[in-house]
Amino acid sequence: MQNRVVKASLFLLACLVVGIVAGVFSTKYYRAGPAQAPEITGFLWPNPKTIGPFGMINQDNELFSQKDLTGHWTFLFFGYTHCPDVCPITLSVMDQVYRQLQKNNQAGNVQMVFVSVDPQRDTPDKMASYMDYFNRDFVGLTGSQEQLESIARQMGIVYVHADESAPGEYLVDHTASIFLVSPEKQLIGIFSAPHDKQDIIDRFLKIRNFIGNQAS
Amino acid sequence: MCYLRYCVLFMLFSYTIGAAAEISINNAWINEAPPGVKVLAAYMTIVNNGTEEIRLVKADSNMFEKIEFHVTQMNDGVASMHRQDSISIPDRSSFSFSPGGYHLMLFNPGSQLRSGDIVPVELTFSNGVILQVEAGVRRGEIEHSH
Numbered sequence: 001m002q003n004r005v006v007k008a009s010l011f012l013l014a015c016l017v018v019g020i021v022a023g024v025f026s027t028k029y030y031r032a033g034p035a036q037a038p039e040i041t042g043f044l045w046p047n048p049k050t051i052g053p054f055g056m057i058n059q060d061n062e063l064f065s066q067k068d069l070t071g072h073w074t075f076l077f078f079g080y081t082h083c084p085d086v087c088p089i090t091l092s093v094m095d096q097v098y099r100q101l102q103k104n105n106q107a108g109n110v111q112m113v114f115v116s117v118d119p120q121r122d123t124p125d126k127m128a129s130y131m132d133y134f135n136r137d138f139v140g141l142t143g144s145q146e147q148l149e150s151i152a153r154q155m156g157i158v159y160v161h162a163d164e165s166a167p168g169e170y171l172v173d174h175t176a177s178i179f180l181v182s183p184e185k186q187l188i189g190i191f192s193a194p195h196d197k198q199d200i201i202d203r204f205l206k207i208r209n210f211i212g213n214q215a216s
Numbered sequence: 217m218c219y220l221r222y223c224v225l226f227m228l229f230s231y232t233i234g235a236a237a238e239i240s241i242n243n244a245w246i247n248e249a250p251p252g253v254k255v256l257a258a259y260m261t262i263v264n265n266g267t268e269e270i271r272l273v274k275a276d277s278n279m280f281e282k283i284e285f286h287v288t289q290m291n292d293g294v295a296s297m298h299r300q301d302s303i304s305i306p307d308r309s310s311f312s313f314s315p316g317g318y319h320l321m322l323f324n325p326g327s328q329l330r331s332g333d334i335v336p337v338e339l340t341f342s343n344g345v346i347l348q349v350e351a352g353v354r355r356g357e358i359e360h361s362h
Contacts, residue, residue, distance in 0.1 A: 081250070081253060082255050084247075084249070084253075084255045084257040084321055085257045085286070085288050085297065085319050085321075086288055086295045086316065088247055088257075088356065089315045089316055092356055126252060129251045129252055130250045130252075130253070133250030134250070158293075169323075171297050173294055173296035173297075174295060175293055175294050176294065176295035192293055193290060193316070194316055
C-alpha cells in the first residue's frame with residue numbers, strides 16, 4: 001500500500017517536472033519564434049496589402065495580371081523609357097540584384113518588372129528593346145491609361161506628366177521606389193531611392209526568410 | 217594705332233587662355249542608352265580653380281540636337297526633374313554632375329551611340345571661356361556607397 005503511494009507520488013512529480021520544462025521551452029520558443037518580425041527598413045509587416053485585380057500588356061503583347069504575381073517574389077519599378085537619369089540607374093541596380101541572386105542560386109522564383117508610367121510613348125515594341133537592353137528576363141509592362149491606373153492606384157504610385165517642352169517631348173515625375181510583392185500577392189516591402197544593390201539583396205533575403213518561416 | 221589694336225587683341229587672347237586654365241573638366245561620360253532611346257544623360261566634374269565664381273551657361277554637341285542642364289530631386293519618394301538655366305561653380309571649388317542628381321540632358325542623338333564612342337561637347341562659361349570636352353560613352357554600373 002505504502003509502495004503504491006510512493007509510486008504515485010513519483011509519477012506526479014515526474015509529470016510536474018516534464019510539464020514545467022515543456023512550459024519553459026515552449027514559452028522560449030514562442031518568444032523567439034517566427035511570429036516576431038525582424039526589424040527591416042521598408043518591411044510592411046504585419047499588415048501587408050494584397051494586390052487585387054489589374055491587367056497590363058507585357059513586351060510580347062500578352063496580358064500580365066495579378067495572377068502572374070502568384071508564386072513569385074516580384075520587384076516592381078515604375079518609370080518611363082524617355083527618363084534619362086533615375087530609370088536607367090534603377091534598372092541597372094535591379095539587373096545587378098538579379099544577377100547576384102542568380103549567381104547565388106537565390107533567383108529561382110524572383111521576377112523583375114518595369115511598369116511604364118508613360119504608356120502613350122512606351123509601346124510594347126519600345127518596351128521590348130528597352131527590357132532586352134537591361135536584362136532579357138525582365139518584364140516590361142505598358143497598356144492603356146486605365147490599365148496603368150489599375151495597378152498604380154493599388155500601390156500608391158504617383159506620376160505626373162509635365163507640359164510639353166516641344167511636340168511629343170515631356171518629362172514625367174514619378175515614384176522612384178522599388179516595390180516588393182510576395183508570392184501571396186502581398187505588397188510586402190518598399191525600397192526607397194537611392195538604391196544600393198547589396199542593401200536590397202540583404203533586406204530581400206531577410207524578408208523572404210521571415211515569410212518562408214511564417215508559411216512553414 | 218595698328219600696334220595698339222594688336223596689343224589689345226593679344227591681351228584679350230592672353231586673358232582667355234588664363235581664364236581657361238582655371239577651369240578643368242574631369243571624368244566626362246555619357247550613360248549608354250538602350251536602342252531607340254532619344255534622351256541620354258552625361259555626367260562630369262567641373263573644377264573652378266579661379267578666384268571668382270563662374271557659371272556654365274551652355275553646352276552643345278554636334279552629335280545631339282540640344283543639351284540642357286537638369287537636376288533630379290526626390291520629394292516623398294517621387295523623382296522629378298527640373299531644368300536649370302545655368303550651373304554656378306563658386307571660386308576654388310568643384311561641381312559634379314552625377315547619377316541621381318545634376319545631369320546634362322542630351323536630346324535626339326544623330327546616331328545610336330555605343331559604349332566606347334567618344335562625343336565632343338562644347339561648354340560655354342559666363343566668363344567667355346569655351347572648353348571642348350570629350351565624353352566617353354559607357355554603360356553605367358552604378359554602385360552607391362552609403
